[in-house]
Amino acid sequence: xxxxxxxxxxxxxxxxxxxxxxxxxxxxxxxxxxxxxxxxxxxxxxxxxxxxxxxxxxxxxxxxxxxxxxxxxxxxxxxxxxxxxxxxxxxxxxxxxxxxxxxxxxxxxxxxxxxxxxxxxxxxxxxxxxxxxxxxxxxxxxxxxxxxxxxxxxxxxxxxxxxxxxxxxxxxxxxxxxxxxxxxxxxxxxxxxxxxxxxxxxxxxxxxxxxxxxxxxxxxxxxxxxxxxxxxxxxxxxxxxxxxxxxxxxxx
Amino acid sequence: xxxxxxxxxxxxxxxxxxxxxxxxxxxxxxxxxxxxxxxxxxxxxxxxxxxxxxxxxxxxxxxxxxxxxxxxxxxxxxxxxxxxxxxxxxxxxxxxxxxxxxxxxxxxx
Numbered sequence: 409x410x411x412x413x414x415x416x417x418x419x420x421x422x423x424x425x426x427x428x429x430x431x432x433x434x435x436x437x438x439x440x441x442x443x444x445x446x447x448x449x450x451x452x453x454x455x456x457x458x459x460x461x462x463x464x465x466x467x468x469x470x471x472x473x474x475x476x477x478x479x480x481x482x483x484x485x486x487x488x489x490x491x492x493x494x495x496x497x498x499x500x501x502x503x504x505x506x507x508x509x510x511x512x513x514x515x516x517x518x519x520x521x522x523x524x525x526x527x528x529x530x531x532x533x534x535x536x537x538x539x540x541x542x543x544x545x546x547x548x549x550x551x552x553x554x555x556x557x558x559x560x561x562x563x564x565x566x567x568x569x570x571x572x573x574x575x576x577x578x579x580x581x582x583x584x585x586x587x588x589x590x591x592x593x594x595x596x597x598x599x600x601x602x603x604x605x606x607x608x609x610x611x612x613x614x615x616x617x618x619x620x621x622x623x624x625x626x627x628x629x630x631x632x633x634x635x636x637x638x639x640x641x642x643x644x645x646x647x648x649x650x651x652x653x654x655x656x657x658x659x660x
Numbered sequence: 661x662x663x664x665x666x667x668x669x670x671x672x673x674x675x676x677x678x679x680x681x682x683x684x685x686x687x688x689x690x691x692x693x694x695x696x697x698x699x700x701x702x703x704x705x706x707x708x709x710x711x712x713x714x715x716x717x718x719x720x721x722x723x724x725x726x727x728x729x730x731x732x733x734x735x736x737x738x739x740x741x742x743x744x745x746x747x748x749x750x751x752x753x754x755x756x757x758x759x760x761x762x763x764x765x766x767x768x769x
Contacts (some may be wrong), residue, residue, distance in 0.1 A: 431683065434679070434682060434683065435679070438675060438678065438679050441675065441678075442671070442672070442675040445671050445674075445675070446668065446671060449664070449667050449668065449671060450664075455711075456708060456711075456718075458711060458716070458718040459718060459719075459720050460711065460716040460717060460718045460719065461716065463719055463720070464716070475717075475719040476719045476722050476723055476726075478719075479719045479720055479722075479723040480723040480726060480727075484720075484723055487723075487724075487727055488727065491727045491730050491731060494730075494731055494734055495730060495734055497734070498733075498734030498735070498737055498738050499734075501738045501741075502737055502738055502741045505741050505742065505745050506741065506744075506745055551726055551729075551730060628730075632733070635733070635734075635737035638740075638741055638744070639741070
């Protein structure tokens with residue numbers, strides 16, 4: 409009976425769907441909503457109000473040369489701080505649900521795959537670091553560089569190396585926390601030196617922002633890879649690193 | 661004119677994602693519908709930062725889109741892990757196989 413249920417679940421995509429009356433009503437309502445939104449977009453009063461003049465005016469005080477990076481990290485730095493916290497909160501939620509589902513028997517990677525990963529990982533670190541650094545001058549910055557770094561870590565995760573599930577989890581946890589921690593330290597430093605949260609003095613802002621971007625880039629890379637792994641690392645901080653015959657103790 | 665084209669594309673993507681979110685029964689398709697909605701909104705926001713003179717683009721919507729992309733990645737990851745754990749908890753086949761594996765491991769000790 410289990411096999412028949414499984415067969416029915418596997419064939420569900422092959423059954424034909426008939427559009428019922430409810431679905432037609434929903435379709436018509438959605439088309440009406442689309443028409444309403446299109447009419448709204450057509451009637452937006454142009455020219456749109458813009459902040460480009462003010463951004464260009466204060467760009468020299470922000471410590472970077474790119475207007476998008478200046479808005480993201482300096483002028484609207486509070487939003488970015490909350491966004492980095494939301495990122496960490498998402499990782500905590502994913503970790504609280506399940507262990508990372510590594511396969512029970514880890515196979516050795518083929519020589520081609522191992523060589524490719526060994527060649528690509530330093531390149532990924534280099535390109536990610538360059539993207540983080542060049543955010544001050546062109547498009548780039550912590551998020552773009554962090555995404556490239558996370559691609560490198562995901563490459564390590566999917567390449568079936570034996571030592572990856574057995575790594576100690578403390579460097580991973582410290583790396584994930586360094587971005588939000590640097591933001592909070594910078595915010596408090598702004599209160600201490602200038603009197604207001606996240607206020608950076610114009611002559612030192614470039615140094616603060618470079619430091620902040622480096623930390624956030626590392627933490628974004630590790631957190632994105634933790635999202636990909638899909639659960640908390642197998643070695644807990646209280647116990648020893650994961651051994652092959654250790655049992656979860658829970659389902660899922 | 662190209663500005664309107666990008667805005668409408670973002671809007672159409674939003675409508676597609678909205679429809680898929682309501683109509684599809686499987687959780688993975690709902691999560692993908694949310695993602696498509698978010699992508700449509702990001703395209704619309706970036707299209708509003710266009711100005712006729714190329715020297716003076718508006719950087720604020722682009723920064724908001726960066727923040728939005730990061731938040732949507734977090735939400736997608738949490739939703740996917742939740743959907744996986746719901747499926748594993750409610751599927752009798754997977755639960756039976758997991759119980760057998762746990763029983764084998766305990767018998768081996």
